[in-house]
Amino acid sequence: MARVLIIIPAYNEAGNIEKVIDDLTTNYPQYDYVIVNDGSTDATKEICRENHYHVLHLPVNLGIGGAVQTGYRYAWENDYDLAVQIDGDGQHDVSFLQDMIAYMDEQGADCVIGSRFVRKEGFQSSGLRRTGIQFLSILGFILTGVRVRDITSGYRLVNRKLIRVFALDYPADYPEPEAMVIAAVYGGRIKEYPVVMRERENGTSSINLKRSVYYMVKVTLAMLIRRLSFGVRRQK
Amino acid sequence: MIPRPLQITLSIAVVCYFIIILYYLKRRMLELKYTLIWLAAGVVMGIMIYFPELLVRFARMLGIESNMNGLYILCIAFILMILMTLTAIVSRQQMKIRTLIQEISMLEKRVREMESNAGNMEGREK
Numbered sequence: 337m338a339r340v341l342i343i344i345p346a347y348n349e350a351g352n353i354e355k356v357i358d359d360l361t362t363n364y365p366q367y368d369y370v371i372v373n374d375g376s377t378d379a380t381k382e383i384c385r386e387n388h389y390h391v392l393h394l395p396v397n398l399g400i401g402g403a404v405q406t407g408y409r410y411a412w413e414n415d416y417d418l419a420v421q422i423d424g425d426g427q428h429d430v431s432f433l434q435d436m437i438a439y440m441d442e443q444g445a446d447c448v449i450g451s452r453f454v455r456k457e458g459f460q461s462s463g464l465r466r467t468g469i470q471f472l473s474i475l476g477f478i479l480t481g482v483r484v485r486d487i488t489s490g491y492r493l494v495n496r497k498l499i500r501v502f503a504l505d506y507p508a509d510y511p512e513p514e515a516m517v518i519a520a521v522y523g524g525r526i527k528e529y530p531v532v533m534r535e536r537e538n539g540t541s542s543i544n545l546k547r548s549v550y551y552m553v554k555v556t557l558a559m560l561i562r563r564l565s566f567g568v569r570r571q572k
Numbered sequence: 573m574i575p576r577p578l579q580i581t582l583s584i585a586v587v588c589y590f591i592i593i594l595y596y597l598k599r600r601m602l603e604l605k606y607t608l609i610w611l612a613a614g615v616v617m618g619i620m621i622y623f624p625e626l627l628v629r630f631a632r633m634l635g636i637e638s639n640m641n642g643l644y645i646l647c648i649a650f651i652l653m654i655l656m657t658l659t660a661i662v663s664r665q666q667m668k669i670r671t672l673i674q675e676i677s678m679l680e681k682r683v684r685e686m687e688s689n690a691g692n693m694e695g696r697e698k
Contacts, residue, residue, distance in 0.1 A: 372677070392677040398670055406674040413678065508670070 338417040342369040343407030345400055346424035350379040356426050357389055364430050370410055374403040401511035408502040420493040428491040432531040436493045439529050446498050446524035449484055450491030454530035472513045479563040480520035484528055487513045498524050510551055514558045521566040574624050582621045589614050
């Protein structure tokens with residue numbers, strides 16, 4: 337039985353975290369989990385302490401990329417076979433995880449991305465946002481030859497090979513599309529698995545309309561630069 | 573040619589510049605590694621005060637007609653270079669800080685768990 341670590345980055349998720357962890361510990365005790373409390377300013381830390389959750393407290397806020405990377409470092413140091421990241425707001429349904437792991441074995445993949453757009457069920461996000469995701473998805477395809485439809489999905493399962501890669505090298509902010517390019521240039525085989533996502537109940541998404549222009553520019557450039565610097569790394 | 577009085581004024585300015593840098597270095601407020609580029613800039617300034625024709629020749633070589641424009645372009649290029657170095661230093665430090673924070677969080681978890689285990693053991697002994 338593979339040892340599986342669920343990485344849950346949490347920034348000011350006091351309203352959601354108990355529900356997410358209770359669901360995990362009661363319904364999925366076979367998986368280990370670790371919360372990465374990314375310097376939350378609300379009661380997240382106290383809630384974790386009271387309930388004796390497995391939690392890594394970052395003393396200052398690093399942003400989602402730094403928080404997730406902490407989880408991968410933890411997975412690597414503790415010799416986990418598989419690591420999966422889910423959001424701390426309860427958007428991602430852990431019941432798909434078993435199937436994702438089976439699919440990973442079956443396909444010989446290094447990374448399985450839980451995707452909303454394969455079967456188009458559940459929460460689908462707004463039209464403009466979907467167009468942006470589609471653009472990044474096509475860009476990812478041009479750069480790496482792998483088509484990931486839901487390239488911004490934060491629901492990702494990776495094996496030891498990519499745990500190592502991500503522990504050492506993970507983008508700082510808005511990391512998902514860039515991380516996919518990183519996985520691909522390090523020779524990871526990436527597959528998508530259809531999942532249904534819930535709409536978040538408490539809190540707001542980290543990407544509002546104002547930031548989306550910055551998001552698109554930053555992520556596009558980051559992906560391009562990642563792909564360009566690959567040639568340098570390959571020679572080593 | 574630069575007139576003699578101006579040459580003296582500029583020399584004093586450059587000397588002050590070096591004294592300030594050396595003062596900071598002595599007080600350990602600056603890391604020598606990051607000061608080398610400033611010292612190099614001072615040396616270049618000093619040379620140009622006494623041999624301005626070097627600048628003129630260099631400007632002509634680049635195809636710049638006006639001496640003053642040549643000077644400005646050189647200065648701006650130099651400042652841009654220093655700023656870029658600074659950005660690189662900031663980025664590198666950010667990466668290091670990130671790793672430190674991550675390692676601290678993992679250590680904190682281990683300490684917390686060891687303490688609670690030790691607490692449990694003590695409880696059992698009593």
